[in-house]
Amino acid sequence: MPLLLALLGGNANAANAANAAPENGGKLAQKVGASPWGPKDEIGRLNLMTPASRAAIMARVSGAKAYDLAVEYFIGMPSWQAAGDPPYQMWMTHTPHGNLVADSMQVGEAMNRHVSYTGSAISMYAHMGTHIDALNHFGLDDKIWNGFSAAEHLGDRGWNVTGAEKLPPIIARGVLLDVATAKGVDMLPDSYRVTRKDLRETLDKQGTRLEQGDVVLIRTGRMRNYEKAQAYMANPPGMSLDAAKFLIEDGGAMVVGADNLSFETFPSEVADNYLPLHTYLLAQQGAPIIELVNLEALSRDRVYQFAFVGASLKLRGADAAPIRPVALPIK
Template sequence: MKNTARRLLLAAGIAAIAFAAPAAAQDAGMKRWKQGTGWGWVWGPEDEVGALNEMTDASRAAALRLAAQGRAYDLGLPYDRNSYRWPGHNPGEIMTFRTPEGVARQRDLPFTTAEQGNTGHTRWHSSAMFISDNVATQIDGLAHITHGADNHWYNNFRADQWTGDFGVRKADVTTIPPIVARGVMIDVAGQKGMEALPSNYEITVADLEAALRAQNVDVTPGTVALVRTGTARFWGENGSDHAKIGQHDTAGIGMAAARWLVEQKGAMMIASDTSGLEVLPPRPADSQFVGGSFNPVHVYLLVNQGVHIGEFHNMERLAADRVYEFAYVATTNAIRGTVAGTALRPLALR
């Protein structure tokens, strides 16, 4: 009975977030964000996009006006089979499938032979990839995290209805629209004068406010908020120093900071330079806020609020140049059924 009651209370809490009446726009033309509540399940029962619905031609044009200097910052991290990853995801392998030498030796494609006219010896390289949809620089799709005994994700899509043999069939990565939005980096490590935040450090609301004050910028509704811990500075060529990266990778935002960014500031997406955005292990109160979870901020953002999560975004050049406001541009690989855009190269344009 206790577990049943808890589930009912959790469902009621989600419903309160999901079906709150949309408020009038409070900033930047937002149609569905409500201060004190955030986003939620407010775009109808078939919606698979979440808070990114709020982008418009006007908001994209406004964001691009921030790119007056024409300078591009690559936020992507290079990835290979040795790169650091969260242990819940498979390693990747890049396997050479065809080589110039192999094409010549195999002779299995007649058009590649001299007898068929290929006297100039045109050949090629191609690779087969076995790779997780959740590695390196990525954007978590809304189907990535499920919660509850019914394994539901955003907008109450459930695994027993929408998980298939070839990936999810609702809110997969193909539903993430091209993202062009105002971006703000919140350099918490820089404001504290640290190379990187220590293990298990919880970024608080006070930390975010202090960094924003120091930077003289603010998060406004419709912003992509990027929180810097300094972890990406240890990635190097391929993220192979697992011990050093892992030492700092557990720093991140707690539930209070996540709620502040979404419910009070209107962040449309939240990203960081770690593999998981949130502090680990979670604080007990954070876990219980969503009824018990090892990833409560993920549950809150992806499932309850429809807010996408960016991970392993490289903000080191932004931090070095003290660039805090920019046009954030990202598109994901459109592989149907996958739950995250993986090994990406988002841009900060200034």
């Protein structure tokens, strides 16, 4: 039974608690992780990022190309609505013709004909498009990462700890694990659960290795369906709990991500937890999750190692925020 590794003494792979790992359909003894970076820590494994680590990866950037790993936001885009969350909406608040009629700035017809004014507004669920989950997104037994309780820290305006505004800009070594290509397919089958074995085989085929503090991104190929929301969302492939444990406990990953909607797949492999990877990564290990990452160009060009640079919106108290990640190939 693998140990739940809880990053003691600055070592991201030292264990401080034993959590029994389930067989399929089994149960998992679960409790939130205590941060080795102290009782006030709100960013978890992002503490693995240091001035030296940032400088080291940026010194290797070739400058030849930059890959945009974000998706576009548009009406009808894939979004999680099963729990009643709102879809993406955009509407015009000002248009050139509308200003001729309404003269909202009270500058007169001649000025409105001369100066065109366009304005818009959006409404969306925080977990839409390319986004990063903050550590308060999922918890266990009324507590989130580092033992912060909802009763004490969650108010009408969001969390007063671990909010999305606390996430620092991420500059780290990035690694693509192109599982679909390693298996010789464009896209993993519906509901395929990526295993530890799959990840090891992918690393071997790519000639890649994981290092502590990496941002590890998994390609399932699902992004090929992004423009077709129903096809993208229906029975997506995702990670197994054992694969997630491999990334954190063996690979030393700081942040994990994938090109699917929810990182994991369904139905849950744990009888008493409907989202075991989210609770394991966020609440137990303090590892942020980046979802809906566009990895198609990296896969096409076989770019498996790069400098990952990304900063999310500073949404105070929020449990997630949009992020615009960039991959810069390294020498």
